Amino acid sequence: MADAFDDWFASSLGPPERLPDRRFVSAVQAHIALDEQLALEDRALIARLVSQLAALVAVAAALWLVGRAAPVAERLAESPSIGMLILLAAFGFVVVVFSTGGRSPDAAIGMD
Amino acid sequence: MEENEQDLALSRRAASGDQAAFSMLVEKYERPLRSFLARAVGPDSADDIAQDAFLKAWRAAGQYDGRARYSTWLTRIAWRCGLDRLRSERTAQAPEEPESASPAALEVDDMLARLTDGERAALVLCDGHGWTHAEAAELLSLPLGTVKSTIARAKAKCRKMWEGADHG
Numbered sequence: 001m002a003d004a005f006d007d008w009f010a011s012s013l014g015p016p017e018r019l020p021d022r023r024f025v026s027a028v029q030a031h032i033a034l035d036e037q038l039a040l041e042d043r044a045l046i047a048r049l050v051s052q053l054a055a056l057v058a059v060a061a062a063l064w065l066v067g068r069a070a071p072v073a074e075r076l077a078e079s080p081s082i083g084m085l086i087l088l089a090a091f092g093f094v095v096v097v098f099s100t101g102g103r104s105p106d107a108a109i110g111m112d
Numbered sequence: 113m114e115e116n117e118q119d120l121a122l123s124r125r126a127a128s129g130d131q132a133a134f135s136m137l138v139e140k141y142e143r144p145l146r147s148f149l150a151r152a153v154g155p156d157s158a159d160d161i162a163q164d165a166f167l168k169a170w171r172a173a174g175q176y177d178g179r180a181r182y183s184t185w186l187t188r189i190a191w192r193c194g195l196d197r198l199r200s201e202r203t204a205q206a207p208e209e210p211e212s213a214s215p216a217a218l219e220v221d222d223m224l225a226r227l228t229d230g231e232r233a234a235l236v237l238c239d240g241h242g243w244t245h246a247e248a249a250e251l252l253s254l255p256l257g258t259v260k261s262t263i264a265r266a267k268a269k270c271r272k273m274w275e276g277a278d279h280g
Contacts, residue, residue: 005274009267012220013240015147020139024146024159028138028166032131035167 052098059094063087120178127174134170141186142166144241148187151224151236153194161197165190180250184243188251191233198229223270231266234259239267 066072067083076083119140125133142162149158168189169176176185224232230252237243237251249259 005271008274009220009270010239013151013236015144015241018143021142021146024142024162025135025138028142028163029131029135031163031167032134032170035170 056094059090063090116178116181119182120176123173123176126170138166141183144183145186145190148236148241149190149194152233153198157197161190161193164193184247191251195229223273227266227269231262234263235266238263
């Protein structure tokens with residue numbers, strides 16, 4: 001049987017009677033919006049990294065195929081320095097492409 | 113439409129990115145959740161934990177399947193966040209013994225501070241928020257019998273403190 005303690009205890013532990021707290025709801029909404037924005041940026045970063053990796057693999061595969069072609073292989077065997085120069089140029093090209101990333105061409109050359 | 117079905121529908125809309133639907137769930141459950149956390153974890157960190165819990169519920173909205181009440185599912189998320197907070201606070205600072213309050217000043221928070229985390233959570237949910245013992249057992253990952261005896265023991269402790277404070 002409920003006594004004075006039970007009544008007092010249940011009323012003390014229960015949630016207060018009040019309307020929804022709009023400020024708290026807004027704070028949660030803002031928190032979620034920020035979380036969504038960060039998730040979007042993360043996804044964009046990962047997509048860019050994947051595309052850059054794919055580009056790197058494609059350039060490496062192209063160089064390897066070209067290097068295997070008989071006339072080119074003979075030429076490279078005669079003068080390895082030309083091969084090294086081509087590799088360095090390709091590497092430089094890849095570095096420039098990756099460093100400009102998703103930025104506009106103007107941004108890449110410091111125009112904006 | 114049953115409450116569970118309404119909440120499931122809102123949660124599914126939230127899972128597909130509908131923030132307005134999720135805000136309706138936040139409006140509906142922030143009051144009991146914050147009240148529970150204020151009692152079970154402490155009023156200072158209750159709102160932070162509630163925000164974390166709602167954010168986690170938003171991210172995991174697709175996982176709510178409507179079998180349990182939405183409040184049970186949400187409170188389970190919040191309770192895990194609360195336990196993490198309690199553990200980190202206890203490792204950051206030396207454990208604090210509750211002051212021996214004068215009997216007249218003994219309020220419900222003082223009583224709850226003298227209980228274990230599990231006792232406090234089970235007592236607040238079952239005696240204050242109308243949860244069944246089975247729901248509390250699920251939340252605390254304890255057998256039903258253990259929860260029943262935990263609540264009885266905790267309540268007996270509180271009754272003793274209350275009677276000792278010249279109420280009896």
